[in-house]
Structure formats: structure tokens, C-alpha cells
Amino acid sequence: MLTAIAPAKVNLNLHVLGKRADGYHALESVVVFTEFGDEIAIEAAGELSLDLSGEFAAASGDVSDNLVLRAAQKLKGHCAVSQGARIQLRKQIPVGAGLGGGSSDAACVLKLLRALWGVAVSDATLASIASDLGSDVPMCLHARPLIARGRGEEISLLKPPFPDYFMVLVYPHVALTTKDIFAAHRAGNTAAMNTLSDDDFPSLPALSGMKNHLQSSAISLCPEVAEVLLALQTAVQQPELVRMSGSGSCCFALFTDEDRALALHASLQQKYPHWWTRVTRMGTQ
Numbered sequence: 001m002l003t004a005i006a007p008a009k010v011n012l013n014l015h016v017l018g019k020r021a022d023g024y025h026a027l028e029s030v031v032v033f034t035e036f037g038d039e040i041a042i043e044a045a046g047e048l049s050l051d052l053s054g055e056f057a058a059a060s061g062d063v064s065d066n067l068v069l070r071a072a073q074k075l076k077g078h079c080a081v082s083q084g085a086r087i088q089l090r091k092q093i094p095v096g097a098g099l100g101g102g103s104s105d106a107a108c109v110l111k112l113l114r115a116l117w118g119v120a121v122s123d124a125t126l127a128s129i130a131s132d133l134g135s136d137v138p139m140c141l142h143a144r145p146l147i148a149r150g151r152g153e154e155i156s157l158l159k160p161p162f163p164d165y166f167m168v169l170v171y172p173h174v175a176l177t178t179k180d181i182f183a184a185h186r187a188g189n190t191a192a193m194n195t196l197s198d199d200d201f202p203s204l205p206a207l208s209g210m211k212n213h214l215q216s217s218a219i220s221l222c223p224e225v226a227e228v229l230l231a232l233q234t235a236v237q238q239p240e241l242v243r244m245s246g247s248g249s250c251c252f253a254l255f256t257d258e259d260r261a262l263a264l265h266a267s268l269q270q271k272y273p274h275w276w277t278r279v280t281r282m283g284t285q
Ligand code: C5P
Pocket: 023, 024, 025, 026, 027, 133, 134, 135, 136, 150, 151, 152, 178, 179, 182
């Protein structure tokens, strides 16, 4: 049996540069991944199958529509393998949260199946299969700090050393659909982050000066996002950065030390027991 964690994706910023002729939006985003994620196990089997468990299994929709199964079928078709696989997925990442859970699961399964089936599929081919599955799937194949551009599939890996960051993730239990949030987006500032080096992890002052351009459309469809942001921005622990991830509704508070992150998490659990919260560390591998 092969096992892996499919990490949650966090957009430290998300700049929407404009709408493209193909209907997608051109983006620029500094993306990191967390140590926390969904748990995946796969083993050899005659047929392809998927078992879902975990807190967000029910919210993941029909198993037959799951992106993980679509990823597995695509790779199987591409390699013309006769084997299947039994895939077990423990859904711990909130669904419709902007944390790329489904994309990360699909990316993780592509890599695990390539190993399980022993097929010679290049990283470039895997990236192309990933890109067909969704804009966020290629970045999840890397699952380490990067800048994403294009519709999300053009990736520049950032170079270590990376800072040691702790994050409190807060999801108000409202699932948002990426398509709806982009549809509600009204173009504003579309300046690219020209000041950003493609190599180095951006400094905290640089990150603070950036935005998530989808935040206001997410708030218009889900006012709870504003409540979460306010609670994080006014916390006595004074996070280094507070922002929404992706198309929401999950927001994060970023800290340079674990103690303040744990303290904020404990206080949120007391004050807002109806919100899903989690403390995690930024992955640097
Ligand atoms: O690529 P994916 O299928 O995950 O995207 C879901 C939807 O989000 C797209 O159909 C599109 O409406 C919107 N989207 C966008 N621009 C992007 C990524 C997604 O408009 N860069």
C-alpha cells in the first residue's frame, strides 16, 4: 500500500490580472502548502475504486464525480494500463474553501498511481494531464512554495531557504464555488506583481502589500468571510498576515511563531465554535 498526505493549498495573495479570451482569468499568486492535508492510501486492484471517509466526505459530492477518480481514469487511459487501484481518501480539508483540496487529492493520486503502476510518465506529461483536470492541479503536483501565473498552471518554483510560518485556517462552514466567485469579480487594480522576484520567497512587507482580489466578491456571496477576516485582524495575537485563500471561504492568519498561532486557535475555538479551525505549519519540502 502507498500512502501520502495531499496538503492544503494556501494563496498568500491572489492578483486577478484580467479576463482572457478563453473565459479564464489571468492570475498571479504566491502559493504555499500546509503540513495538514487529506490522507490518501492506494493499493493494487483489478478495478478503479474510491472510498471516501473523514469530516468532509459527505460534502465532497458523488464519489463517481470525484476529481480523484477522473484523474485516475485519465492516467489509466493515457498509459493504457490494465490494472486498477483501490483508493482510500480521508477528506480533512474543507470543501469549497479555496484550499485546493480536490486538486491536491487529484495531483497526489496521479503521482501515487504512476508509482503503483510503474508507468514511465514524465513530469511534463503528468503536468499536462493535471492541467486538463483543473487550473490548480499542476501547482499541487509540486506542493511547495511557488508563484502561479496564467490560469494557475504556469509555475515558477521559489528557491529555498523558506521562512518557518504557522497558519491558523478558519472556514465558516460555507462552501463557495470558484466559478461563481470569478463570475462575481469586478475588475479593479490589475497590476502585476512586477516587483516580485521569481526566485526568492517574498518578504512579509511585500506580502502585506499584496491582496486577494477575489476577497470582495467572496464577501458579497458569503458575508461570513468578512466576519472571519475581522476576527483574525483584531486578534490580540496580532498575526503577521490575514487574508482569504483562493476563491474562499477559508481565511488564514499567518504567524512567525507557533505559540501565538496556538493561542489564537484556542481563543477562536472558544468564541466561534461553529467555525472549522486548524493550526498548521507551512510545508517547505
Ligand atoms: O480550472 P477550474 O476548472 O478549476 O476552474 C473552475 C472555474 O473557475 C472555471 O470554469 C472559471 O469559471 C473559473 N476560473 C477562472 N480563472 C482561472 C481559474 C478558474 O475564471 N484562472
